[in-house]
Amino acid sequence: MELVQRPRRLRTTPVLRKMVRETRMDPSSLIYPMFVKEGITGKNEIPSMPGQYHYGLDMLPKALEEVRDAGVSSVMLFGIPKTKDDWGSGAWAADGIIQQALELAKKEMPSLFYISDTCMCEYTSHGHCGIIENNQVDNDKTLDSLARIAVSQAQAGADMVAPSDMMDGRILAVRSKLDKKGFTTTPILAYSAKYASSFYEPFREAAQSAPQFGDRKNYQMDYHNKREALRELELDEEEGADILMIKPALSYLDVISEARKNTNHLLAAYSVSGEYAMIKAAAKAGFIKEDHLICETAVSIYRAGADLVVSYYAKEIAKFMKEGRIG
Ligand code: PBG
Numbered sequence: 001m002e003l004v005q006r007p008r009r010l011r012t013t014p015v016l017r018k019m020v021r022e023t024r025m026d027p028s029s030l031i032y033p034m035f036v037k038e039g040i041t042g043k044n045e046i047p048s049m050p051g052q053y054h055y056g057l058d059m060l061p062k063a064l065e066e067v068r069d070a071g072v073s074s075v076m077l078f079g080i081p082k083t084k085d086d087w088g089s090g091a092w093a094a095d096g097i098i099q100q101a102l103e104l105a106k107k108e109m110p111s112l113f114y115i116s117d118t119c120m121c122e123y124t125s126h127g128h129c130g131i132i133e134n135n136q137v138d139n140d141k142t143l144d145s146l147a148r149i150a151v152s153q154a155q156a157g158a159d160m161v162a163p164s165d166m167m168d169g170r171i172l173a174v175r176s177k178l179d180k181k182g183f184t185t186t187p188i189l190a191y192s193a194k195y196a197s198s199f200y201e202p203f204r205e206a207a208q209s210a211p212q213f214g215d216r217k218n219y220q221m222d223y224h225n226k227r228e229a230l231r232e233l234e235l236d237e238e239e240g241a242d243i244l245m246i247k248p249a250l251s252y253l254d255v256i257s258e259a260r261k262n263t264n265h266l267l268a269a270y271s272v273s274g275e276y277a278m279i280k281a282a283a284k285a286g287f288i289k290e291d292h293l294i295c296e297t298a299v300s301i302y303r304a305g306a307d308l309v310v311s312y313y314a315k316e317i318a319k320f321m322k323e324g325r326i327g
Helices: 007-011 014-019 060-069 097-108 139-156 170-180 198-207 227-239 250-262 273-284 290-304 314-322
Strands: 030-037 043-046 049-055 074-080 113-118 160-163 189-194 243-247 266-271 308-311
Touching (some): 030 060, 030 097, 030 314, 043 198, 049 198, 049 273, 060 097, 060 314, 074 097, 113 139, 139 160, 139 170, 160 170, 170 227, 189 227, 227 243, 227 250, 243 250, 250 266, 250 290, 290 308, 308 314
Parallel strands (some): 030 049, 030 074, 030 308, 074 113, 113 160, 160 189, 189 243, 243 266, 266 308
């Protein structure tokens, strides 16, 4: 048979298959999210996210060592305060849980890079990502608080801040205030296209941040929309974001790939709690092989165009990358 085009020629051996991989990644592009909880000691497993923990401050240094030993160089820190109020004041308190965690982490494990989630939902009694006026999150009132939170995190040692609230204008508000306080070199990782997603459900249990009334649909994005995501990315670029993030990842690979074509900025993708929980649950039931799925899903996010990936599987992904199984 006269067949000139035979794509299978490049699939004949493992060495060759590895040589012709189109998607190349390495562990330096991974970010591992961690939850630090005020008022506990040790670590408690999060029921909706087996293998992920609430860490007490006493356990944090050891947990960070494990991250470093796994070859992951960056973590995203979330704080869970002991008390909450309507204004989320714990989020910017100088002795708040995230500030304490950042100070401790920078002291005990200065070689890692620390990103702080800049949001209010873990700190507000109503669970929303901002200040409530007339039963709605008030955009402009929330901006001041977000800027204040970002500054307090930078003061506590955050290497990069990551506003995740989806208020309009927050990147500019955060940038201006950081600059005014002398943090001109602290970069902003913007949760630019953050969809109102049910994939966050396990996180909300983990962070104790479920909204007590209504939902987040009037600030987070509608999952029917893709062009709107590009607009959000553009706005965040204009407002001074250094890295743009799309979230969740797996159901939004089309958005990542479209974004890749439309921006020169660095792109991050957040493979969220529900993505993790689904793989865990299916593996536990014996329906899939966890390690295979970790590899395949991670590569798909990079292949779609993400430069950086935030994942609860970061330590495992780093291992598979180091082994050459992926990457
Ligand atoms: C806070 C925030 C959320 C997540 C990251 N930052 C939850 C939400 O918006 O409800 C979700 C992360 C995950 O599901 O892993 N605004």
